[in-house]
Amino acid sequence: MQLALTEDDQAFREEMRTFFTTTFPEEIRRTVEEGRELTREQIVESQQALNAAGLAVPHWPEEWGGRGWSELKRHIWHEEMQAASVPVPLAFNASMIGPVIAQFGTQEQKEKFLPKTANLDIWWSQGFSEPDAGSDLAGLRTTAVLDGDDWVVNGQKTWTTLGQYGDWIFTLVRTDPEVKKQAGISMLLIDMTSPGVEVRPIELIDGGHEVNEVWFTDVRVPGENLVGEVNSGWTQAKFLLGNERVGVAPVGATKRVLARAKELGASILADDPLLRARVVELENELLALELTALRVAAHSAGAEPHPASSVLKLKGTELQQAVSELVVDLGGPATLASGEGDATLEWYRRSTPTYLNLRKASIYGGSNEIQRQIISRNILGL
Amino acid sequence: MDFTYDDEQTALRDAVRGLVGKAYADYEQRRRATKEDPGFDEKLWTQMAEMGLLGLPFSEDDGGVGAGPVEIGIVCRELGRVLAPEPYLSSVVLAGGLVSAVGTPEQRQELLGALSGGESVLAFAHDEPGHRWSAEAHDVTADASGALTGTKDGVLHGARADVLVVSAVLPDGGTGLFLVTGDALASVERSGYPTFDGGRAARITFDATAATPLGAAAADVTTSIATVQDITRIMAANEALGAMQTQLRATTEYLKSRKQFGVTLNTFQALTFRAADMYTSVELTHSMVDWATMVVAAGDPAQVADAAARAGLQVSRAGRHVGQEAIQLHGGIAMTAEYNVGTFTAHLTALDHLLGDAGHHLRALDARLGDHGVIDPLDRAATA
Ligand SMILES: Cc1cc2nc3c(=O)[nH]c(=O)nc-3n(C[C@H](O)[C@H](O)[C@H](O)COP(=O)(O)OP(=O)(O)OC[C@H]3O[C@@H](n4cnc5c(N)ncnc54)[C@H](O)[C@@H]3O)c2cc1C
Numbered sequence: 001m002q003l004a005l006t007e008d009d010q011a012f013r014e015e016m017r018t019f020f021t022t023t024f025p026e027e028i029r030r031t032v033e034e035g036r037e038l039t040r041e042q043i044v045e046s047q048q049a050l051n052a053a054g055l056a057v058p059h060w061p062e063e064w065g066g067r068g069w070s071e072l073k074r075h076i077w078h079e080e081m082q083a084a085s086v087p088v089p090l091a092f093n094a095s096m097i098g099p100v101i102a103q104f105g106t107q108e109q110k111e112k113f114l115p116k117t118a119n120l121d122i123w124w125s126q127g128f129s130e131p132d133a134g135s136d137l138a139g140l141r142t143t144a145v146l147d148g149d150d151w152v153v154n155g156q157k158t159w160t161t162l163g164q165y166g167d168w169i170f171t172l173v174r175t176d177p178e179v180k181k182q183a184g185i186s187m188l189l190i191d192m193t194s195p196g197v198e199v200r201p202i203e204l205i206d207g208g209h210e211v212n213e214v215w216f217t218d219v220r221v222p223g224e225n226l227v228g229e230v231n232s233g234w235t236q237a238k239f240l241l242g243n244e245r246v247g248v249a250p251v252g253a254t255k256r257v258l259a260r261a262k263e264l265g266a267s268i269l270a271d272d273p274l275l276r277a278r279v280v281e282l283e284n285e286l287l288a289l290e291l292t293a294l295r296v297a298a299h300s301a302g303a304e305p306h307p308a309s310s311v312l313k314l315k316g317t318e319l320q321q322a323v324s325e326l327v328v329d330l331g332g333p334a335t336l337a338s339g340e341g342d343a344t345l346e347w348y349r350r351s352t353p354t355y356l357n358l359r360k361a362s363i364y365g366g367s368n369e370i371q372r373q374i375i376s377r378n379i380l381g382l
Numbered sequence: 383m384d385f386t387y388d389d390e391q392t393a394l395r396d397a398v399r400g401l402v403g404k405a406y407a408d409y410e411q412r413r414r415a416t417k418e419d420p421g422f423d424e425k426l427w428t429q430m431a432e433m434g435l436l437g438l439p440f441s442e443d444d445g446g447v448g449a450g451p452v453e454i455g456i457v458c459r460e461l462g463r464v465l466a467p468e469p470y471l472s473s474v475v476l477a478g479g480l481v482s483a484v485g486t487p488e489q490r491q492e493l494l495g496a497l498s499g500g501e502s503v504l505a506f507a508h509d510e511p512g513h514r515w516s517a518e519a520h521d522v523t524a525d526a527s528g529a530l531t532g533t534k535d536g537v538l539h540g541a542r543a544d545v546l547v548v549s550a551v552l553p554d555g556g557t558g559l560f561l562v563t564g565d566a567l568a569s570v571e572r573s574g575y576p577t578f579d580g581g582r583a584a585r586i587t588f589d590a591t592a593a594t595p596l597g598a599a600a601a602d603v604t605t606s607i608a609t610v611q612d613i614t615r616i617m618a619a620n621e622a623l624g625a626m627q628t629q630l631r632a633t634t635e636y637l638k639s640r641k642q643f644g645v646t647l648n649t650f651q652a653l654t655f656r657a658a659d660m661y662t663s664v665e666l667t668h669s670m671v672d673w674a675t676m677v678v679a680a681g682d683p684a685q686v687a688d689a690a691a692r693a694g695l696q697v698s699r700a701g702r703h704v705g706q707e708a709i710q711l712h713g714g715i716a717m718t719a720e721y722n723v724g725t726f727t728a729h730l731t732a733l734d735h736l737l738g739d740a741g742h743h744l745r746a747l748d749a750r751l752g753d754h755g756v757i758d759p760l761d762r763a764a765t766a
Contacts, residue, residue: 001391001452003676005383005760072383083756259755266752273748280747284695287757291669294759295385308665315662375661376654380634 013076016055020084024049032085033260034343035350037208040123040165046087047094047120055081056089057118061102064114075297079290082252092124092161093117097170100187100240104228113189125166125192127157127214128237135370137172138181138234142216144173144188151175151188151226153196153219159364163199163212166192172233185233189225196220206353241366249316251290258282258323264344265330278326282319289315307379314371317361324355383760385672387456394453398460401429406464409722415467416580420503420542422467431500436474440482445495451613451678455620455671462624465722465729467580469503472538475617477504477547479610484559484597493545493561505543507534507562507586508607515738517608518557522588524550528595530560530588538736540584541574547596548588549607556602560593579728609683612690615737616674619693622701622733623671625726626664629708632723633657636712653711660707663700670696677762685762688750691743698740701730 005013020029028046031038038046050056051065059074060066069077081088089095098117101109116122133140142155153173160169169190176184190197196219202211228236262269262279269276289312296306328335331348338349362368376382387395405426406412415423430436438454440446454475461470474497481493481504496502511533513520522532530550540546546562562570570591574584597603634657637648647653674693677685705727709716716723734740 001387001672001676002384003673003680003760003762009383255756262751263755269751276748276751277744280744280751281695283757284692284747285666287692287759288666288670288696291673291759292666294383295669295672298384299386308669311662311665315666369655372655372658373651375658376648380654380657380661382634382637382648382654382657 009072009076012073013080016077016080017084019053019055020080020086023053024084024086028087029085032087033256035257035347035354038087043087043090044120044123047089050086050089051119056120057094057098059095060098060114060118064098064102064110065118071297072294075293079252082250083256085256090120090123092126092170093120093122095243096126096240097124097189099243100170100227100236103239104187104232104236106224108224109189109227123162123165123167125160125163125169125214127160127163127169127171127190129159130156131158135367137237138185140172140174140185142171142173143177144175144186144221146175146223147220149223151221151223153188153190153216153221155216157214157216158202158211160199160212160214161210163192163214164201164209166199168192169197169214170227172237175233176231179231182234184231185237186230187227187233187236188221189227190216190219190221194219194221204357205359206357208353208357210357249289249293249312250320251286251293251316254316254320254323255286255290257327258286260347261323261327261330264347268330268332275326275330278329282323282326285315285322286319289319310371310375310379313365314368314375317368320361321355321358324351324358327351328355385669387452391452391456395456395460397433398435398457399463401433402426402460402466402468403464406466409720412465412467412580412722413720416576419574419582420539421576421580421582422469426466427468427503428500430468430470431498434498435470436500437494437498439474439479440490440494440498443487444482444490445498447498451616451675454617455675458617458620459624462621462729463628465580465625465628465726469505469539469542469582471614471618471621472506473497473504473543476538476610476614477506477543477545479613480506480547480559480607481596483606483610484601484603486597489561489596496544502544503539503542504545504547505537505540505584507537507540507546507548509534509536511535515742517604517611519549519551522548522550524552524558524560524593525590526553528560528593528599529590530562530593531590533585533587535583535585537584537586539582540586541572542582546570546586548593550593552600552602554600557604557607558599558601559596559603559607561596562588562591562593566592577732579725579732581729581732605683609686611737612683612686613678615690615694616671616678616686618733618736619667619671619674619697622697622730623664623667625730625733626667626701626704629704629723629726630657630660630664633660633708633711640713647711656707656711660704663703667696667700673759680762682762687746689762691746694738695740695743695747698734698743701734705730 028042047056057065058067058069062068101113130140144151144153169192171188171190172185173188174184175186196217198215200213201209204210292308293312296309299306328351331351334348335352434447435457437446438449442448478497497504510521524530548560548562549557552558571587572584574582577583640647670693674689677689708723709727712723715721
């Protein structure tokens with residue numbers, strides 16, 4: 001066992017740190033650091049800045065912009081990005097559909113979609129969940145029926161994050177209602193400007209508009225937009241959901257928020273040993289989580305992921321939520337204020353909406369109960 | 383940077399597992415060993431010496447093997463997996479560590495040579511009634527001639543020990559270390575007793591007992607004691623991790639085999655989820671313990687202190703969680719002495735209180751809270 005980074009990894013870390021803190025657009029980093037919401041333009045600008053530097057999709061196949069880095073380098077890249085308040089590349093593009101198209105897509109699909117996906121010229125939405133198909137995703141009912149060369153899609157998706165910005169949506173649709181439910185699903189790529197696609201906003205408990213319902217009424221989708229074989233969608237879905245869980249433990253970002261809480265709340269903390277104790281506990285748990293992420297990264301040399309990787313989503317979201325809760329408690333009555341204020345007040349004002357918003361983290365991406373199910377079944381064999 | 387054993391470390395682990403794991407594979411053997419004084423298997427202790435395990439931490443000049451913290455951690459972890467009662471932590475890591483850190487070259491050669499060879503058991507007489515987890519002595523004093531007076535309690539293997547390393551307040555203040563051996567040791571009142579986890583400890587009373595300074599006479603060695611305690615905390619964390627891994631494994635097996643209501647217990651999700659949470663605790667602890675062990679290898683005492691507190695806090699929380707859940711998920715059988723699950727929890731509890739529990743570490747970390755913005759676990763080591 002060896003604690004030190006190799007010279008090569010150390011140099012790589014410096015290189016990442018330097019790029020993120022000196023070259024990357026400052027204004028975007030400020031916005032993230034202060035916990036303000038990014039605009040669509042800022043998210044696009046951010047990913048394009050990363051892509052221009054070859055840092056948007058390093059985990060993709062090299063042919064399509066990947067860098068062939070070790071898991072450890074990818075980990076370092078990801079952590080340094082968050083530590084510097086750089087928004088991570090849009091997950092729908094970079095971690096979800098991109099790798100799926102690279103793995104299962106036709107050559108035409110790869111050429112048509114991958115460069116634009118990496119550069120966020122296409123904004124992808126994820127159309128998996130339906131009102132009656134959440135954790136039990138295979139229960140989905142949106143149908144696609146072949147008519148000539150086209151698929152005709154009818155049904156409703158829900159919880160579509162940032163669907164209001166979406167150019168395209170990757171969906172799971174039922175293409176064979178007769179077989180076992182996992183066996184009758186296909187993956188379709190749908191242009192959201194197609195006639196019959198309707199996006200309706202859902203307002204969340206933080207007052208924000210982040211998710212949507214997406215309705216499909218006789219939407220015609222060209223046959224060439226099917227990914228992989230007909231009725232093989234469950235395979236692609238599992239591949240995608242596996243990737244979705246990697247890197248979902250936002251350790252770097254959570255550490256940064258906690259550090260900022262310490263800084264802005266210094267005078268409150270000085271007088272409150274109980275709050276300080278919570279900070280210490282959280283710092284320690286985050287350290288254990290970060291070390292686990294490092295252990296997983298340094299362990300899985302390309303092959304099977306280390307089993308402990310299942311812990312990352314579970315614990316990562318719990319800590320992300322716990323830190324947001326601490327921030328609210330630090331703010332106390334200041335969280336109720338509104339209107340103009342200095343940076344500290346503004347931060348506290350945003351803290352409760354953030355806390356409420358982050359309740360989602362343990363629900364999506366495979367709820368934490370589903371993670372426990374994976375650990376107990378697949379790892380412990382229960 | 384990696385968290386994987388190299389080939390030699392893997393070979394060491396397998397060898398230790400072969401020896402200790404075999405000796406205590408049957409829990410009855412452990413029960414037998416702990417029933418009678420000295421509370422461990424002297425024959426196994428000799429075999430551990432022959433394998434070179436007792437000399438691992440000490441330099442070759444001192445009669446040891448000169449291995450690093452990762453290797454010592456491996457031994458502790460394997461001992462923890464089977465709850466081996468041999469006094470490795472107290473005699474080799476703690477008392478031996480002090481001799482190694484503070485002793486004169488002659489003292490080191492003599493004491494550590496005998497310890498490594500399995501001929502001599504050392505004990506650190508330090509804790510005093512009414513004081514918690516300190517690097518200093520409080521009520522036991524040394525006079526100008528070096529004679530010791532006062533009472534130590536909770537001295538692990540204090541009755542069996544061939545040599546006592548004793549901390550005492552020096553005439554001019556500060557804490558010094560002394561050796562009590564031979565005739566002087568024979569004159570000391572030592573009352574040994576079994577601890578709740580099958581271990582042994584003793585209450586030791588000194589009454590103008592003749593003693594030899596360990597290292598330079600009248601030197602205040604509080605910082606050396608603190609560092610050796612920190613290293614021991616981290617090795618105790620390795621031992622605790624081994625114990626937690628066994629508890630998780632045992633619980634998982636039990637849930638798969640125990641039937642109630644006509645089905646095995648793993649049919650009930652309320653139980654499998656709790657096992658998943660135990661797994662999470664164990665894995666997070668594993669990462670932290672490996673890291674802290676590597677920080678010892680990097681050597682800076684301030685960073686070792688920080689890592690010891692962090693690992694200590696994590697192990698305290700996780701040890702209680704895993705230990706308590708292991709009993710609950712086993713049901714009544716875990717309450718019995720002949721079944722090992724409860725004893726593992728007892729031992730985790732003993733380790734928790736040996737050198738400082740969560741509250742103790744929390745306070746230490748709280749005092750340093752303002753010293754950093756974010757914690758960078760990799761800044762503890764120079765570039766390889
Ligand atoms: C803010 C937000 C954004 C989202 N964005 C997207 C998106 O962009 N695209 C998309 O496709 N989906 C998205 N989702 C949907 C998300 O993936 C689902 O909400 C999630 O899969 C859970 O499904 P559900 O909400 O229907 O809850 P349910 O599946 O009904 O679960 C309800 C509760 O029961 C638990 N539960 C369910 N099954 C089990 C079981 N077998 N064992 C134990 N407990 C169980 C759950 O963990 C949960 O606590 C988003 C969700 C949210 C909240």
